[in-house]
Amino acid sequence: MAERNVDSWLEAAARRLASTTSRRGFLARMGTALFGAASLPLLPVARAGAESPREAGPDESKLQGAAGDPTNCEYWRYCAIDGFLSACCGGTHSSCPPGTEMSRVTWIGTCRHPVDGKDYIISYNDCCGTSFCGRCICNRNEGDRPVYLAGRSNDINWCMGTSTAAYSSTVAIVLGVATES
Template sequence: MSRIIDSLLKRFDKAVEANVRSSARSYGRRSFLATTGTVLAGAAAGLPILPFDRRANAATGDEAADPCSYWRQCAIDGFVCEESGGSITQCPPGTSTSAVSWVGTCMNPDDNKNYLISYNDCCGKQAVFGATFCNNNKGERPGYRMGLYNDINWCMANTDKGYHCTVSIVMGQAE
């Protein structure tokens, strides 16, 4: 019985080898890589694209396409919380607001007045893969001006130091 299996395996091995050698003579490595790349790109294009819930900015109109262009986000540096269960002013469930934050001054186009915006990081979870990341540096100052520097993990003052997203809270009108 084992002789029969050995004989079949040898025949199969020779057939595969002959087929591979024939293909190698007909097609080069570059052709193989090009075909493989085309197949992979075609497969990726066929994957479904998941929908995004952008209702938080839809009420204001023109910034619905880009949550980073909303007027309150003029000095934000982080992921927006609206896409992970929170809102523009509230952290998502399971996270806590950072004990410290940075402040920006943004102009509201509806009344042409400047407002102080407190940017608080939401801490305790990892950032959401695929969430919108905004990096608006209007008015940012060097790192030695801590309250005006947005490139810090502001969760450092919290027990849960993992950064999740950032909220934008209007503190009042700027003088």
């Protein structure tokens, strides 16, 4: 359904990443050399950086029950989450706990908002730098893909681009509406 759109979005995100991170030279060279040649998503990863223009999140005031509870695995944004919920660990569903650092690259999911019925692209950012939180472990796999389709794989420790890769917990940030293209 939203797959084409997600793929286009991923490609755009990958290109943004390749041209803006500190590994700029290497990634840009590799991307230029190989993106076109092999038609492979070389860096199929998302990025929820501040420089990315983003849409406002949906209204969550009318959500009821578990689908509206960020400390519950059934919270609507968690359809492809794998890890400890930041909201149970001193953070919120969209902010990391104190003492951690939010990952710069992420995996994404496409979750349906139970009230407005729209599909939203969700960025699952890992919170990094401390030990495992150990609370509210959740694993949902809607749209999850194997590790070689990395941008949609929740099995990977996505603490990359952070000062350490020590995993603590995970947030779920709405990036925008997944519209048909």
